[in-house]
Amino acid sequence: MHALRKNRPLRRVVLASATTVSAVVLLLSLKPHTSPSLALGASAQAPRGGASAPASSGASPAPGDSSAPGGAPATGGAAKTATGETVQTRWGPVQVRVTVKGGRLTEVTALQYPTENPRDQEINSYALPQLRREALAAQSAQIDMVSGATYTSTGYRQSLQSALDQVHG
C-alpha cells in the first residue's frame, strides 16, 4: 500500500505528460474546418497511456530529456520537461513540450506546427494559446466536467470540456 502510494505521483507525471502531449498533438492535427466526427474519432482513440493513438510516437518523451521516466519523484521537486518526438500529422509536422512541476502540468509549448500557408498561421495564432490555456486551466482546477451555456459540436472542439476529455482520455 505504502509502495503503491509512493509510486503514484511519478506514474501520474508520466501519464500526464504522455496523454497531454498526445492530446495536444491530436488537437493540433485538427483544423477548425475538419468535421466534428473526425475530431471525435481522433479523441476517442487517445489512449490512457498514449500507447496506441495515431500520434503515439509523439506521446512518449524523447529519451534524452530530463523527463519523468526514471526521474526523481515530482512532488515538490523541480520542474520536469518532456519533449515529444516530431509527429507527422496530415497537416504537417507537430512537436510539443510539456512541463510538469509537483505532479502538475505547468506549461504546454508547441515547438513545431504547420505553418505552410497563411490559413495555418491564422488558425495557429488563436488555437495554440487557447489550447494551452485550457489544458492548464482544466488541470489546475482539478475538475471532472465543465458546465457552460450550450456547446454546439463545433464549440465543443475548442472548449475546456474537450481539453479535459483529451487530457484525461
Place this chain on the structure above:
Amino acid sequence: MGEGVRHAEEVMGTVFSFDVRGGESGAVRAALREAVARLHEVDAVFSTYRADSEVSRLARGELTVEQCPPEVARVLALAAEAERVSEGWFSARYRGVPDPTGIVKGWSVERAARRLAAVAGVTGVSVGGGGDVQSLGVPEPGRPWRVGIADPLRPGGLTAVVSAAGAEDLAVATSGTAERGAHVVDPHTGRPAVTDLVAVTVVAPRLTWADCWATAAFARGAAAGLKWLESLPGTEGLLLTADGEVLHTEGLAAYIA
C-alpha cells in the same frame, strides 16, 4: 482506483462526455454502448430538426401522443410539471406546437447517468451533455466530483467550481447566450427573452429539473430569477449579469469547492 471508462459521443448537435468509475470494465463498456445507443434513439424521436422524428410529426398533427414511443408522453408530462413550477417561464411549446427540446437534453443526460450508475460495482458516474452535467456517487474514495462552471466572458476560464457537498447526486446546468446567442424564448411573448443576464447556472440533485430551472431563471432576469431560485427547495443558483455582477442563492456557498 480513480481510473475510469471515458467516452465522448457526438449526438443531438452537441457532444456528450462520459466518465464512469468502478465496475468491471467489460460490463461498463457494454452499458456505455447501450446508453449511447439510447441517446441516438432519443435524438431520432425528439429532434425538431428532423422532419421525420415523432415529435416533428406530432407537431404537424400527423401523430397523437399515444402513437409516439412512451418516452414522448413521459417527457411531455415532465415538461408540463416544469412549466407549472416555473410559473410559465419554462415552456415545452413553441408557437403553439409541442417542442420539448428544452427538457430533452437534461433528461437524457440524467437517464444515461442513472443507468450507468446501476451497473454492478460502479461507484461514480459523471455525464455531461452540451454543458449540462449529472454526477452520481464519487470519482474516488474521499473525493467528490468537481464541476467547473465555464466563464462566459473569458473563454477557457472558470467562474467557479462546484462539488457535491456530501450529497450523492449533483446536477449542474447552465443557460446563457455565450455560444448560441439569444436562443431562450420568453414563452409569454414568443420572442427572445429580454434579460439582463449573461448566464445562469443551477445546482440541484437532478439534471432534468436543473436544466429547466436554468432556462426559466435566465428568461426571468436577474432579480426575479434569483428570488424564484431561492424559493425552490434543494436548488441553488449562480447568476452572471451583463454588468459583470455575480449573484447567487444563499445556499450555493456549500457547493463551492
